[in-house]
Amino acid sequence: MAADRxxxxxxxxxxxxxxxxxxxxxxxxxxxxxQLAHPLVAAGVAEHSGFADDPFGRLLRTLNTSCALVFGDxxxxxxxxxxxxxxxxxxxxxxxxxxxxxxxxxxxxAADPALRLWVHATLIDTSLLMYHRFVAGLSAADQARYxxxxxxxxxxxxxxxxxxxxxxxxxxxYFSRMLSTEIAVGATARELARLIFWPPRAAxxxxxxxxxxxxxxxxxxxxxxxxxxxxWTPLQEQALDRFARAIKRARPAIPSVxxxxxxxxxxxxxxxxxxxxxxxx
Numbered sequence: 023m024a025a026d027r028x029x030x031x032x033x034x035x036x037x038x039x040x041x042x043x044x045x046x047x048x049x050x051x052x053x054x055x056x057q058l059a060h061p062l063v064a065a066g067v068a069e070h071s072g073f074a075d076d077p078f079g080r081l082l083r084t085l086n087t088s089c090a091l092v093f094g095d096x097x098x099x100x101x102x103x104x105x106x107x108x109x110x111x112x113x114x115x116x117x118x119x120x121x122x123x124x125x126x127x128x129x130x131x132a133a134d135p136a137l138r139l140w141v142h143a144t145l146i147d148t149s150l151l152m153y154h155r156f157v158a159g160l161s162a163a164d165q166a167r168y169x170x171x172x173x174x175x176x177x178x179x180x181x182x183x184x185x186x187x188x189x190x191x192x193x194x195x196y197f198s199r200m201l202s203t204e205i206a207v208g209a210t211a212r213e214l215a216r217l218i219f220w221p222p223r224a225a226x227x228x229x230x231x232x233x234x235x236x237x238x239x240x241x242x243x244x245x246x247x248x249x250x251x252x253x254w255t256p257l258q259e260q261a262l263d264r265f266a267r268a269i270k271r272a273r274p275a276i277p278s279v280x281x282x283x284x285x286x287x288x289x290x291x292x293x294x295x296x297x298x299x300x301x302x303x
Contacts, residue, residue: 042286051238122206207249
């Protein structure tokens with residue numbers, strides 16, 4: 023935690039060290055598809071956003087909020103949450119068709135703290151997975167510290183304290199329970215996923231769609247991958263593993279201007295922190 027309370031976090035905290043890595047954006051599709059795998063999230067996105075025109079817009083807004091919380095001062099963090107709240111106030115309705123455990127007519131509201139917790143959880147789980155697999159190993163202590171710091175973000179996001187799993191072990195239990203009880207990939211989520219990898223109005227993104235789909239499919243939990251209808255073979259797993267190891271080996275040679283995301287570099291300059299940062303153990 024930053025000693026200067028004008029900042030939520032300081033360089034050298036585990037969440038700063040992990041989230042500053044641009045490699046984590048390779049997991050953006052995974053986080054988004056996990057979010058859409060919740061039927062109420064998928065309904066809200068499908069019915070209250072221009073997803074077909076800007077399939078990554080929602081994810082980018084979520085990531086921008088996350089970056090403001092980690093790398094911004096308190097004023098920037100609160101402003102980001104206020105912008106998110108203003109958008110979420112318009113996102114409410116009723117599920118049109120039954121999906122998984124949710125019958126038709128189930129109400130949804132983007133301001134629902136349970137849905138907000140799930141979205142936050144997908145970013146936590148994806149960030150830890152991506153850093154460990156593509157950047158560097160994370161010890162159990164580092165993972166626990168990361169989660170403790172992410173809980174501070176959850177509080178700023180106005181998720182009630184009693185809803186936040188108190189430890190990383192409790193978080194993993196929550197995440198597994200969600201996968202087995204509430205997460206169900208419906209037709210809406212599958213259509214939204216198709217738009218992500220083959221956006222009809224973004225030819226430049228279509229060119230990388232197959233690669234993004236391959237990485238995303240390999241990183242998803244098996245039950246969610248199957249829900250989206252993605253096949254996955256041992257040979258594909260070996261290819262993804264080679265890809266991850268190649269990125270991990272290349273990382274030390276990548277200039278920080280490429281390796282570190284812009285919000286972190288800006289914040290580190292403001293705080294006069296060395297650009298290289300500290301790598302978690």
